[in-house]
Amino acid sequence: MTATVYGYWRSSATWRVRLALLLKGIPFKVIPVHLVHNEQLGTDHLKRNPMGQVPAVHIDGQMLTQSVAIMEYLEETRPNPALLPTDPTGRASVRQAVEVINSGIQPLQNLATLRRLQSEYGVERPHWKPWAAHYIHNGFQALEALVAPNAGKYLWKDKITFADICLTPQVYNAHRFGVDMNDFPTLNRTAISAGELHEFRAAHPDQQPDAQR
Ligand SMILES: N[C@@H](CCC(=O)N[C@@H](CS)C(=O)NCC(=O)O)C(=O)O
Structure with missing residues (x-):
């Protein structure tokens, strides 16, 4: 189907x-x-x-x-x-990384949040970038510490999981908002490794039918 x-x-x-x-x-x-x-x-x-x-x-x-x-x-x-590890500790570790991104970073730099900053509080567009970069940097600092002990080629050992799936778009946004990924060696390295897989290349925004370049 x-x-x-x-x-x-x-x-x-x-x-x-x-x-x-x-x-x-x-x-x-x-x-x-x-x-x-x-x-x-x-x-x-x-x-x-x-x-x-x-x-x-x-x-x-x-x-x-x-x-x-x-x-x-x-x-x-x-x-x-499988896109989750088999053991409960591994699954919790991956889901923990997912939540740092899904609830700890992404909503704070989402379009509706940035638009409301402007409409309700007069925060003009030039300030959106440092606002978003702040929350990405904060979240990535925590994420780097959480994932570094278990990372291999990817965020969870050598296996692609939900964590890599969530990290890749967030790294793209980090670049858009001017965050220096050199501050996060594990995140940077594993995102580059994942990006070499053909599924990750096919999922990239630039490859989508509605992409605007
Ligand atoms: N927790 C939601 C977040 C969805 C979300 O924030 N989507 C954004 C794009 S990444 C959106 O639709 N934004 C529209 C807007 O901000 O007006 C999910 O994971 O699906």
Whole structure:
């Protein structure tokens, strides 16, 4: 069955879902939802995702939202190849890395957050970049300390997991917002390794049909 991903080329949460689908070999098509044009807030999309965000994924006859919940669903319904370690400690470690990014960094530099800074508090666009860079830098400092003891070629030993899936788009945003990745040697090294895999190359925003260069 072909899944449908409603997403935006440069959305980090959409990128996570693309990666999980590609790594598990699940066919999917993409329906672009243009975030800058506010299509995420249109009536049709709010029916798919009442948060007014991307992604939303139609799979197995249902609409799912929240990229981490979608990855967990895919892992439970299509366990091979596994994207979580088998042991509880390893799984907790990977999920811990996921949450640092998913709840500790990404929401603080999301478009709606930055727009509200401006509309409600008068924080103009030139200040968005240092705002976002601050939260990425803080989160990456914690993440580097958490993952370094268990990292191998990738964040969890030599195995691609949800942690790499979440890290890759966040590193892309780090570059966009001017964060120096040399401050985070493990994150930088493992993100470069993962980026060499063909699934990671195919999931890159520049390869998406709605990419704007
Ligand atoms: N926790 C959500 C976050 C989704 C999210 O923040 N999506 C962003 C793009 S990465 C979005 O739709 N932003 C629209 C906006 O800020 O207006 C998930 O993981 O799916």
